[in-house]
Amino acid sequence: MKFLIDRDAFLEALQQVQHVVSSRTTLPILSNVLIEADGDTLKLTTTDLDVGISGQVKAQIERGGATTLPARKLVMIIRELNSGEVSVDVDSDNVASVRNGPSFFKIIGLDQEEFPPLASFDEAREFVIEQAKLKDALRKTAYAISTDETRYVLNGIYWSFKDNVLTLVATDGRRLAMVEQDVEFPKSNEINVIIPTKAINELQRLLGDEGEVRVRISDSQVSFELNDSILVSKLIEGNYPNFRQVIPGEAKQRITLEREVLFNAVKRVAILTSDKSNSIKLSFKPDMLQISANSPEIGEAHESLHINYKGPVLSIAFNPEFLMAPLRNLAQDEVFLDLIDEMSPGVLKIDEPFIYVLMPMRVTN
Amino acid sequence: MDCFYAAIEIRERPELRGKPVAVGGGHRGVLTTCSYEARKYGCRSAMPTFQALRLCPDLILVPVRFDLYRTESQRIREIFGEFTELVEPLSLDEAYLDVSHLASEGASIAGEIRARIREVTGLTASAGIAANKFLAKVASDWNKPDGQYEVNESGVAAFMRDLPIEKIWGVGKRTAARLHALGARTCGELQRFTRFELDRAFGRFGAELHDLCRGIDRREVQPDRERKSVSNERTYSEDLATVAEGLEKLPELLTELHDDVTRKHADRRLRESVVKLKFADFSTTTAQRASGVIDPALFEDLLREAWPRGGGQPVRLIGTGVRFVSQEESAGVPDQLEMF
Numbered sequence: 001m002k003f004l005i006d007r008d009a010f011l012e013a014l015q016q017v018q019h020v021v022s023s024r025t026t027l028p029i030l031s032n033v034l035i036e037a038d039g040d041t042l043k044l045t046t047t048d049l050d051v052g053i054s055g056q057v058k059a060q061i062e063r064g065g066a067t068t069l070p071a072r073k074l075v076m077i078i079r080e081l082n083s084g085e086v087s088v089d090v091d092s093d094n095v096a097s098v099r100n101g102p103s104f105f106k107i108i109g110l111d112q113e114e115f116p117p118l119a120s121f122d123e124a125r126e127f128v129i130e131q132a133k134l135k136d137a138l139r140k141t142a143y144a145i146s147t148d149e150t151r152y153v154l155n156g157i158y159w160s161f162k163d164n165v166l167t168l169v170a171t172d173g174r175r176l177a178m179v180e181q182d183v184e185f186p187k188s189n190e191i192n193v194i195i196p197t198k199a200i201n202e203l204q205r206l207l208g209d210e211g212e213v214r215v216r217i218s219d220s221q222v223s224f225e226l227n228d229s230i231l232v233s234k235l236i237e238g239n240y241p242n243f244r245q246v247i248p249g250e251a252k253q254r255i256t257l258e259r260e261v262l263f264n265a266v267k268r269v270a271i272l273t274s275d276k277s278n279s280i281k282l283s284f285k286p287d288m289l290q291i292s293a294n295s296p297e298i299g300e301a302h303e304s305l306h307i308n309y310k311g312p313v314l315s316i317a318f319n320p321e322f323l324m325a326p327l328r329n330l331a332q333d334e335v336f337l338d339l340i341d342e343m344s345p346g347v348l349k350i351d352e353p354f355i356y357v358l359m360p361m362r363v364t365n
Numbered sequence: 366m367d368c369f370y371a372a373i374e375i376r377e378r379p380e381l382r383g384k385p386v387a388v389g390g391g392h393r394g395v396l397t398t399c400s401y402e403a404r405k406y407g408c409r410s411a412m413p414t415f416q417a418l419r420l421c422p423d424l425i426l427v428p429v430r431f432d433l434y435r436t437e438s439q440r441i442r443e444i445f446g447e448f449t450e451l452v453e454p455l456s457l458d459e460a461y462l463d464v465s466h467l468a469s470e471g472a473s474i475a476g477e478i479r480a481r482i483r484e485v486t487g488l489t490a491s492a493g494i495a496a497n498k499f500l501a502k503v504a505s506d507w508n509k510p511d512g513q514y515e516v517n518e519s520g521v522a523a524f525m526r527d528l529p530i531e532k533i534w535g536v537g538k539r540t541a542a543r544l545h546a547l548g549a550r551t552c553g554e555l556q557r558f559t560r561f562e563l564d565r566a567f568g569r570f571g572a573e574l575h576d577l578c579r580g581i582d583r584r585e586v587q588p589d590r591e592r593k594s595v596s597n598e599r600t601y602s603e604d605l606a607t608v609a610e611g612l613e614k615l616p617e618l619l620t621e622l623h624d625d626v627t628r629k630h631a632d633r634r635l636r637e638s639v640v641k642l643k644f645a646d647f648s649t650t651t652a653q654r655a656s657g658v659i660d661p662a663l664f665e666d667l668l669r670e671a672w673p674r675g676g677g678q679p680v681r682l683i684g685t686g687v688r689f690v691s692q693e694e695s696a697g698v699p700d701q702l703e704m705f
Contacts, residue, residue: 150637151655173655173703239670246704319701345704362700 001037001065001090005057007100010086011078013044013057014071016229020202021071022048032068034115035090037061045118046071051198052118052232053206066112067094077105118232121223124216125189127161129181131226135207137168137179138200140354143325145197146172153238156196161185169243175322176243180353194240195222199233206231247357248345251338253311255284259335263327265303269293270320272301279317279361284309284339293320316342317361326356366441366482367489367510369458370398370434374427376487386425387417397429401510434458437486444481448474453586461498463586471495472515479513499582500524503532521580526553533577535570543567552578595630596639596686597621604645604679608672611642611680615664618685623659626687634690634700635659640667641684644675649682655703659687663705 014033022030027049034045040061045054067090078086081100090096094109138157146154151173158169166183169176199222206229207213213226217235224231269280274295283290289307294300316339326348327335338347348356366372370388375381381400387408389397396417399408406421417424438457445452451463464474475492482490489511493504500516504524507514516524529551530536530544547566549555555578563571576582597618605611626635638660639653652671656663664685672680 148655150653171704173705174701176704239666241705243704343702345702357704359702359704362702 001035001067002063002088003037003042003059003061004085004087005042005059007078007081007083007086009057010042010059011075013042013055014075014078016055016206017044017046017053018071018075019205020046020048020051020053020198029068029110029114029116031070031072032110032115033071033074034066034068034112036066036112037064039064045115047116047118047232048198049116050196050234051202053202053229054118054232055229065090067096067109068112068115069094069096069107069109073107077107118230119218119221119223121216121218121221124218124223125161125185125191127166127183127185127189127215127217128212129166129183129215131207131211131213132209133181134213135204135209137166137181138204138207139329140179140326141168141170141177142197142200142204143329144170144172144175144177144356145200147197148172153194153236153240156194156236157200158192158194158240158243160192162190162192169240171241171243173241174319174359175325176246176357177326178243178247178355178357191217192240193217193222194236194238196233196236199231202231202233246345247355248338248340248347251340251347253284253309253314253339255289255307255309255311255337255339257289257305257307257335257337259327259330259333261305262335263324265291265305266320266324266327269301269303270324272299273320274298278319279363280320280323281315281317281363283313283315284311285313286310314339314342316346317363318346318358319361322358330354366458367491368398368400369437369488370429371400371403372488373434373437374430375400377433378427381425381427384425385421385423386427387414388427389414389429399424437488440486441482441490444478444485447481448478451586451588453588461501461586463588472513475513475515479511496521497580497582498584498586499534499577500580502534503528516580525556525578525580526551528552530555530578533574535573540567540570552580592630592633592689593691594639594686594688595622595625596641596684597625598641598682598684600643600682601680604681605683606679608669611668611672611683612665614683615661615668615685618683619659619661619664622685622687626659630689635687636690637688638663638667639684639686639688640664640671641682641686642668642671642675642680643682643684644678644680646675646678647681648675650674653688654705656687656705657703 017033030048036043040058042057042059043054077098081103087099088096094111096107096109098105098107141157145157154172160167164182164184166181167178169178203224206226208227211227213224216223220235222233222235266280269291270293272293272295273280277295280291280293287306287309289305290302292302330350332350336349342360346358371386374388375386385400385403385406387396387399387403389395394414396408396410396412396414398410403421403424408417408421408424434457445460445462449462449464453461464471467474471494475494479490479492482488491505491509491511492513493501494513494515495501495504496518504514504516530549531541560572560575563575567574635657636655637653638656639651641649641651643649650671652667654663654667
């Protein structure tokens with residue numbers, strides 16, 4: 001196999017697939033990127049057996065073929081090269097000679113026969129979604145995914161296709177983010193799946209503001225096709241908790257808040273929280289919100305905001321990071337906070353189908 | 366304990382007595398322990414088998430039997446319990462005992478314990494007696510096997526003076542090399558450096574070195590770590606074939622669990638609920654979920670979640686349990702409420 005390729009284009013294509021490369025050293029082939037040269041296209045593929053990703057880039061191919069090369073090293077080399085043309089010549093022993101101006105590298109690869117193929121999706125449900133819509137929905141939910149590996153069903157986003165609506169839910173048991181998007185699909189396609197965090201991260205990297213993404217879902221796998229790239233992932237098996245039951249019904253108090261003003265105030269006050277007392281208190285009084293934090297060993301902070309509030313005096317404590325996460329990821333100027341009492345979940349809404357349920361903290365003295 | 370695993374094997378097979386014996390091995394493995402006879406040839410723990418056989422071609426290799434060693438370890442811990450509750454096990458065959466609250470002298474208690482261990486298990490043990498854990502541990506090697514050594518208060522300075530710095534815990538090959546480069550081979554030589562100098566050279570560990578090389582160690586003997594969980598389980602006289610049968614058994618287990626938690630552990634906050642199943646083929650599985658309360662509906666969910674993992678097999682045992690939030694973690698910390 002031999003090809004000539006523009007350094008910048010090659011680097012961009014490699015960077016799109018490099019994050020999937022396995023850190024497991026037990027299977028060396030998974031540290032490699034599969035490079036297939038055919039016609040005028042290079043196809044680059046990586047996998048860690050759970051998630052796989054494949055992308056394409058144009059190249060001038062002098063001799064077609066396929067090999068696998070160590071992905072991280074290859075990216076490091078191409079990144080350090082000068083702009084211009086890179087020549088890659090791979091011999092029958094999978095040894096690659098990489099040239100760019102005065103630079104020369106010899107890299108030892110592995111036979112492409114050993115590279116595990118990505119799953120195929122012959123019998124799968126298929127959905128087409130606008131990339132911009134999906135990108136927005138993932139941004140509004142992904143931060144709430146649990147990182148606690150003992151709760152593996154929560155280590156991903158729950159996707160429910162039902163009644164021409166795609167519902168995305170992420171939760172760690174303390175807060176929950178949910179978005180709904182209209183998507184058209186036949187009744188027979190209805191399904192619920194959990195897509196793991198790593199695939200979500202890769203998908204967010206691939207999604208752009210234009211075009212569509214084709215989603216295929218089989219019994220145990222999902223694939224996303226977009227912009228000449230394919231992302232394939234295993235699904236998380238297990239039952240997602242019944243999240244509908246934790247979404248409170250009628251709120252006693254609906255408070256309209258300026259998103260950015262609230263975010264900045266919480267961020268400032270949160271400086272005075274600590275690992276031990278990691279909570280901020282929101283105290284609502286007529287037309288006034290006071291945000292406060294105190295850590296016995298550090299000090300305290302207060303900040304008051306003028307708001308439109310006519311209800312009774314009400315105080316509630318939250319983990320500041322959990323309150324800031326949605327504020328950081330939303331774009332709307334106004335958010336609505338629905339509260340019942342200090343022990344019931346707070347609900348953050350916007351004027352679009354989005355809901356964020358946040359459990360309070362019980363502060364004992 | 367002296368060559369604990371090897372000593373047990375020799376006790377079980379008297380024909381091995383007096384011969385070089387090693388536990389572990391296998392053609393490509395390493396030795397776990399070896400007898401003093403084998404040590405004379407240069408064999409030691411963690412040495413690859415082939416190397417040990419080169420040093421001592423007559424070495425007798427016996428396979429590891431952890432269950433047996435665990436049983437013996439338990440018997441020895443029971444003996445410790447006859448003397449003091451303040452026992453901090455380090456491994457199967459080592460423990461710190463705090464006997465400072467007892468009337469007798471440390472050395473005589475050590476002698477009694479060693480005699481009891483020999484009487485009950487037929488094995489020999491060695492002991493170090495000192496005012497702190499560090500000194501006691503170092504001293505326990507002094508008259509091994511089957512001996513004891515006491516470092517009393519007036520003897521600490523002399524004991525430390527010539528002690529090689531490698532005997533300090535946390536000093537491995539690299540730290541030792543750096544200390545040698547500074548001209549410190551013994552703790553006495555290390556004492557010439559100020560706390561500030563050691564802190565600059567070794568960071569936080571430097572301050573510890575400053576204390577340890579003087580035989581100062583303020584760590585308390587920590588008896589059994591705090592309880593992390595409570596659970597119960599039942600093996601049924603007839604295997605349970607269906608989830609429905611399993612669900613029927615839950616209330617009894619949960620009532621018991623609830624009583625246990627509220628009576629004995631009312632001060633603890635719950636982190637997680639767990640259901641354990643053992644299937645007909647004796648394989649086990651657990652399902653757990655975070656929860657701050659004992660919620661029967663949650664346990665039912667967990668049972669349903671775990672049941673199919675047996676691939677349709679009947680279930681012979683059901684267990685229920687809760688895990689606690691550690692006391693350190695829960696002290697004065699705001700309590701994040703959970704949804705499910």
